[in-house]
Amino acid sequence: MISEPFSESARHSIVMAQEEAKRLGDQDIHTCHLLLGILAESNSAAARALQAFGVTLDAARAQAEKHSRGPGPAAEAGFSDRSKRIIESAFGEARMLNHNHISAEHLTLSLLKKNDGSAAAILTALGADRDAIRAGIIASIKVTEQATLDVRQEIATGRSIYLKSQLREDAVDGDALIQLQRWLDEAYEAKVAEPNAMALSTVDPEGQPSARVVLLRKLDADGLVFYTSYLSRKARAMQHNSRAALLFYWAELERQVRVEGTIEPVSDEQSDEYFASRPRGHQLGAWASEQSEIVESRELLDQRLHQFESRFEGQDVPRPHSWGGYILKPLRVEFWQGRPNRLHDRLLYTREAQQWQIVRLSP
Ligand SMILES: Cc1cc2nc3c(=O)[nH]c(=O)nc-3n(C[C@H](O)[C@H](O)[C@H](O)COP(=O)(O)O)c2cc1C
Incomplete structure (x- = not known):
């Protein structure tokens, strides 16, 4: 169900609903857990609108305990039918507001509309004025849209906006390199x-x-790991100073990753294996190019390629000893996610005694 077009905030609310159900020892996820999940996402406009009318996480939790059903038979595990209907009707709420993805606000609007289920009981018990909360949420969505419009104008004036995603301490992996793999996978996707x-x-x-x-x-x-010439300018620099930095920038995702650490060559076996996997033209190119050296002309470079084509004709191209891999072993990795109003998210991982520590940096 979570593969539908949910925004990050809606996905987070649903994951939190699962957590709330677990916390109460409930096997399946009822509408009261959805409500708690939305409240737990305290940054959302939906949570703020609910809180403004006295529906706080603590108050709702105290009520939810009364509705807890405890562990049920395994077959019932998952979302209750009512919860599924709430999530489905969030699509309707999103469509009505001309949105093509579902946010925590749409989920809340649909929760507030339904008169049955455990969430409705909690809202009633807390004396929440559901119509007023709905109106508040719809108004805040419109304010956000206005902010988006303002931000679009910023594009016209050449400034970038950052609305795509967010970076939260509770959602990242504790291991910087696993988190980097996640972001890389997302960049490929x-x-x-x-x-x-x-x-x-x-x-x-x-x-x-x-x-x-x-x-x-x-x-x-x-x-x-990356591959290059061991005689290049970069290789000479790294021989002198093994500290280096790497930087990824994925503009489409409004993301940057900064990696700092120490560099060392990989084993000959690893370089051989990678070299053997390269297209033949690239292998010959590694022989033909004395990377970073002055070359008289383009023609000379092409001539050198032909020379090596003849030299290795009919046989596998071996790896030149002057070409191979380096590994950068990171000590600091910083993940940067663009956010509105230049209040970007920055999480810095530092490695101490084989453990990663995470801190948030001011943007
Ligand atoms: C998209 C892109 C990918 C590149 N990949 C490599 C690479 O994997 N290895 C490499 O040696 N050079 C690569 N280069 C070329 C380097 O940027 C650089 O020109 C070359 O390594 C010489 O650098 P140096 O003289 O500082 O040693 C790439 C360049 C671009 C634009």
């Missing part, structure tokens, strides 16, 4: 151009930083 392209920054012996794009070829618990 969103079909952004070259999701694995990352800027690599190094510092040379004169203290001069330099940056260039390389492609992430492997991400695992140890770090981030």
Whole structure:
């Protein structure tokens, strides 16, 4: 059911409803749990409108305990029929407001409309004026739309807006590299151009930083792997100073990830294996190019490619010893998610004694 077009806030409310049901020891998820889930998402306009009329999480929880049914037979696990109807009718509420996805507000509007079920009983017990809360929520949705319009005008003046998503401490993985894999998967799903392209920054012996794009070829618990020439400018810099930084920017997702750590070459076996998997043209290119060196002309480069084509004709192209992988083992990883009003989300992971610590940074 959660695969429907739900906004992040609605999805979060539904996940919180599951948590609330679990907390009360209920096998299936009733409308009272949906109400609690919405209240638990305290940042939403829906939760604020409910709170304004005395429907707070604590008050609703105290009432919900009266409706708790405890563990039921396994076959009943999941959403109760009433809860399913509430979620379905949220689509109707969204459509009526010309929205193509369901937010926590639409879920709440549909909860407030229904006169039956445990949520209705809680709202009645708390003396909530359901019509007034509905009107408040609809008004706040319109205010948000106006804000979106204002923000669209910002685009016209060349400033960017950041509305796509949010980054919450309770929703991220405790391991920075697993969280990075998640964001990478989402970047692939969103079909952004070259999701694995990352800027690599190094510092040379004169203290001069330099940056260039390389492609992430492997991400695992140890770090981030890319391939290059061991004689290139970046390689020379990394030989002198093994500290380096990587940066991903996925504009379509309004996301940036900054990774800092130490670099080391990967094993020859790993480089051989990756080199063997490359297209033959790329393999020959690695022989033909003395990366970062001055080359007399384009023609000379093409000539060199032909020379190596002849040299390796009819045989596998071996890996040049001057070409291979590096792994950056991260000590700091910062995830940045664009948010409205320049109040972006920044979560910084730092690695201490093999453990990741997470703090939020001011935008
Ligand atoms: C999208 C993109 C992907 C790239 N991927 C790599 C790569 O994986 N490895 C590499 O050595 N260079 C890659 N490059 C080229 C580098 O940016 C850079 O020009 C080259 O590595 C030489 O850098 P250096 O002289 O600082 O060593 C890529 C460039 C772009 C734009």
